[in-house]
Amino acid sequence: MSALPKGFAALEPFVGVWNAPDLAARAVLRDDSSEAGRLAFHAAMQPLVVPALDRLDGKQLDALDVAERRLFELLLAYPHVAMAVEVQGDAEAKHAASRRHMRITPPA
Amino acid sequence: MQDDDILDMLSVEEAADRFGRGPLSAAPYHDPDWWEREREAVFLRSWIHIGHVCEVPEPGSFVRREIEFARASLLIMRGRDGQVRAFHNACRHRGSRLVDEMSGRRSKLSCRYHMWTYGSDGALLSAPDFERFEVPREGCALKPVATEVVAGMIFVNFAHEPEQTAREFFGPIAAAMERLPVARATCFTEWTYEIGANWKTNFDNFQENYHLRFIHPRTGEQALGPENPFGYPTHYGFLGPHRGQKLWKNPDPPPVAGSLKLGYARVGELARREGLDFPKTDFKLFPCFHMVGLPPYQNYTHTMYPLGPDRTRGQVRMYWTAPPEDAAAAFTREFAAVTIRDVLSEDREAVEASQQGMAVIDHIHFQDHEVLLRHLYLEVEKRVRVHVATRTLAEAAA
Incomplete structure (x- = not known):
């Protein structure tokens, strides 16, 4: 049985790796990730961002089923990885050290 | 504009x-x-920005803020009347810290030391054996700090009477x-x-x-x-x-x-x-x-x-x-x-x-x-x- 909605099988290897419940936890995933891990997720997720948004479009967040929730969390991990890969590039490791000082307040 | x-x-x-x-x-x-x-x-x-009204959405909601430059712990609380006020987090009896939590909701605040109890507007509601104190109850409200809401943000001013x-x-x-x-x-x-x-x-x-x-x-x-x-x-x-x-x-x-x-x-x-x-x-x-x-x-x-x-x-x-x-x-x-x-x-x-x-x-x-x-x-x-x-x-x- 697929862990994700139909059409997103290419993201299956990243379920449980890039899923996290909130911004702070997703930032930690980025900080702790390897370059190879980021590149692999970025390559798989990039072409599926718009389809994922379309798939989830119009649904209230609390109405997402389990598979959709997984897809949603992968979608929200993407901005972190995109900034690392597309903007920071080879400065990502150094940047991560500075970023760790910016402590995200977890949701209440 | x-x-x-x-x-x-x-x-x-x-x-x-x-x-x-x-x-x-x-x-x-x-x-x-x-x-x-x-x-x-x-x-x-x-006037210093210390919070937002969405942090104290209901009467009795409060947040605690430690303001190091003022060497103060503040309680920002919404009263039953809907007004947002800031008080020093100190019991007027002998200065005990009143609240330990960083946020919460209560209709009253009681000091655990001698159970002086305050309302959400800071007024002293009760204090055990209070008649033995030579002070009017009105003089024992939580010490307020000037507070104002602008654009939903809460600002405080530690001056006794801000200019x-x-x-x-x-x-x-x-x-x-x-x-x-x-x-x-x-x-x-x-x-x-x-x-x-x-x-x-x-x-x-x-x-x-x-x-x-x-x-x-x-x-x-x-x-x-x-x-x-x-x-x-x-x-x-x-x-x-x-x-x-x-x-x-x-x-x-x-x-x-x-x-x-x-x-x-x-x-x-x-x-x-x-x-x-x-x-x-x-x-x-x-x-x-x-x-x-x-x-x-x-x-x-x-x-x-x-x-x-x-x-x-x-x-x-x-x-x-x-x-x-x-x-x-x-x-x-x-x-x-x-x-x-x-x-x-x-x-x-x-x-x-x-x-x-x-x-x-x-x-x-x-x-x-x-x-x-x-x-x-x-x-x-x-x-x-x-x-x-x-x-x-x-x-x-x-």
């Missing part, structure tokens, strides 16, 4: 002519004695802030940091673009171009102790990274859906508060709380009018938060390094495009000098 209509906008030459050129003493950036005078003259007498209301202090900037998402926010994204730097050293970083090309070669490249290689603003604006700038619009910016386009693809639609309509805003409010509006959807504040002469805590908040309704809203907000946090992270190391040499350089040098830094410096210095002179006169008269 745009920033241009509110601030007295000057060209860089006009601004430098008005506020001066040449070196300034570095002491205010590191000297402990100066800091103590600054604490008294500026921070204990100015101006917060709204008067901000002038027309208050109305401009009322147009921003913060004014009707119900939630926010927040991150905080501590930095080994004077609060002005830290704030100064966000008042000049001179450093952009060196510290933000990747995240700042959109703001730089061949005709303006430093990305200098076109104008600098002033309103009393507050200031701002008009950014240069790059006519030929480099292409935006593909995914950033994705991140912002739906901002227009989301802004329309949430009824947002605000102009680009960049106010640096005295003493330590930065308000930024990035239309059509983003609005963040950056407050720099001094912890001592060479230490500061920063708090950044991105305000949202409602929790994200759907994936598009959540995705856009995540992208916005990640982007801004990435940029601000880059500044930290440079600012901290800058502080490390302050004590040995004697003087600092501001170029003309660092006029906002000079303006802050002069506004602080003016208050410190008046405060010291007033105190000296009072001591002489005593």
Whole structure:
């Protein structure tokens, strides 16, 4: 049985790796990730961002089923990885050290 | 109303002519004695941003804030009458800390030591065996701190009787802030940091673009171009102790990274859906508060709380009018938060390094495009000098 909605099988290897419940936890995933891990997720997720948004479009967040929730969390991990890969590039490791000082307040 | 209509906008030459050129003493950036005078003259007498009404949504809701520069623990609480008030977190009996939790909701606050009990308006409701005290109950309410809400944000002033209301202090900037998402926010994204730097050293970083090309070669490249290689603003604006700038619009910016386009693809639609309509805003409010509006959807504040002469805590908040309704809203907000946090992270190391040499350089040098830094410096210095002179006169008269 697929862990994700139909059409997103290419993201299956990243379920449980890039899923996290909130911004702070997703930032930690980025900080702790390897370059190879980021590149692999970025390559798989990039072409599926718009389809994922379309798939989830119009649904209230609390109405997402389990598979959709997984897809949603992968979608929200993407901005972190995109900034690392597309903007920071080879400065990502150094940047991560500075970023760790910016402590995200977890949701209440 | 745009920033241009509110601030007295000057060209860089006009601004430098008005506020001066040449070196300034570095002491205010590191000297402990100066800091103590600054604490008294500026921070204990100015309106300081300490929260938002969405943190105390219902009667009895409270948050606790530790305000190091005032050596105070404050309770910010919404009363049964709906009013938001701030009190010292100290029982009037013998000063016990009243509340340990950082936030919560209670109809009454009781001191665990001797069970003095206060209402959400701070009034003393009961105290065991109170008739044995020779003091009226009215004189035992929680000690209040002047509090005012502007654009949904809670400001406090530690002066016994502030010279101006917060709204008067901000002038027309208050109305401009009322147009921003913060004014009707119900939630926010927040991150905080501590930095080994004077609060002005830290704030100064966000008042000049001179450093952009060196510290933000990747995240700042959109703001730089061949005709303006430093990305200098076109104008600098002033309103009393507050200031701002008009950014240069790059006519030929480099292409935006593909995914950033994705991140912002739906901002227009989301802004329309949430009824947002605000102009680009960049106010640096005295003493330590930065308000930024990035239309059509983003609005963040950056407050720099001094912890001592060479230490500061920063708090950044991105305000949202409602929790994200759907994936598009959540995705856009995540992208916005990640982007801004990435940029601000880059500044930290440079600012901290800058502080490390302050004590040995004697003087600092501001170029003309660092006029906002000079303006802050002069506004602080003016208050410190008046405060010291007033105190000296009072001591002489005593």
